[in-house]
Amino acid sequence: MIKKSLIGLAVLTATVLSSTASAEDSKVVGVRPYVSFKAGAGFQDLDARCHDETSGTTKTVYDCGLDHKTVFNMRPAIGLQFAGESYVGGRVEVEWYNTNRAKFINDVLIPAGTDEETGEQLYAPGYERNKIQSQAVMFNTYADFYTSELFTPYVGLGLGWAKHSNKYSLYSYATEDGSKYTLRSGNTTTNRLAASASAGTAINFNEHFALDLGATYYYLGTIKNPTTEYKQVLNSFNLDAGLRVSF
Template sequence: MIASHRSALAATLATGTLLGLLAGSCALPGRAAAADLPPPPPPPVEAAPVAIGSGWYLRGDFTQSWYDHPRDDAIPDPSDPGMPPLVGLRLSSESGYGGGIGYQINPWLRVDATIDQRGASSFRGYSSRSVFETGYNLEAGKVDVLTGLVNVYADIGTWYGFTPYVGAGVGFADKRMSRNYTQTTCLIDGCDGLEGTGPRNAAFRANHSVTTFAWALTAGLSYDIGAGFSLDAAYRYINLGKVRSGFDEYGGATRLKDLAANEFRVGLRYRFADGLLPAVARGYGN
């Protein structure tokens, strides 16, 4: 009885060994074939997003202009050679506003194009054949100025968010003289051939616009306040060229040259590349 059980156990073990060998022999070709396959290709690399608006910025500015004293540019009248030039020429200081679009070329160089409109400045000047002994003439009116400039700036460096810079610009100045008139005032009786003293009737001159070449020099300081915004304050000297009024009923006109202004500007710049992100420290330039 024991011998028959041993024989049955031996037969079972032999059968299991044979089945294992057969299974191993069947699996070997598959493993060998799998080893011969090339590795799978790498996953596709997504293209880096393109920065839209990188370097571009918008600006808006408030301007206060203090005009230098211009000079008389009247054309000599051959029939009246004794008419002296205007003296005491003055233009009142006026505020204005403007804006523009620019591009940051690299950390230290940028360009922009700006348009600035100034308020109408009050103008006056005097002339007198008698050196103000018997009487004098007053010429007065309004002058407003629109400028368009292309500017280049050198950003000197950035320290704690502050960036000083210098710049220069060229473009045009459109000047309009309006409400212009001339008026004689007699200090003695009959200084102009009419009886009495005091101011005479004014002769009004037509409105007139003149567009000429303009240039400017700038020095300023900006401060990065974050989220793409920078505060900007600058001094600018701008040369505006010539201006003249229209003619009055006698053919007279007011003509001025060397019109220029010293300007203080304060404004805000928004740089698209920064988006609505907090300010970051920059090693050089802005």
């Protein structure tokens, strides 16, 4: 899902860039503050990366669990808009990204001691249930393309800090009859570096109000369980709509 979403985002970006050739100047020249609020759907992937084998300093890693969930997100922001005489302007903003809690279930391998003869690490099959709520403070920069009086397409990049609240339960099937049992459950908070790439367009009602339609890919960092040797990577592809008010 994420790979297909990134391809779609790249196509949208190319369309935005190619549309500037026949532009009309509709901008207000100067530096203007603005506030915005967007909301929409986030299509999240939680990818568990498990350690298959360790030999010296070499570690083989493979994907042993992947789950997808759709979340609701809100994205209020405050920023500055810069417009000169050219068809290309810019914006910088601070955004607060917030989602509801989503439940992921991933198949994992759980360390289960070592082989008595070889000393190799042994793993038992199991799964982990994660209930994750994410929020982030993002610092975004955008390039605006003044293609017409009505439409202002844009592309953007962001960097920030994400905080993940996780209610997890770890289960193992390492019993003779194959039934599961709970190894551990608890709550964790993880802080990680986050990054984003976006493309969209503003539909201008007048020089102060615009409808903002966009697509954004978020890399939200890793979430590590304190009882296992694997990490989980959280990504999200968002489709949002909202209002931007310029002063």
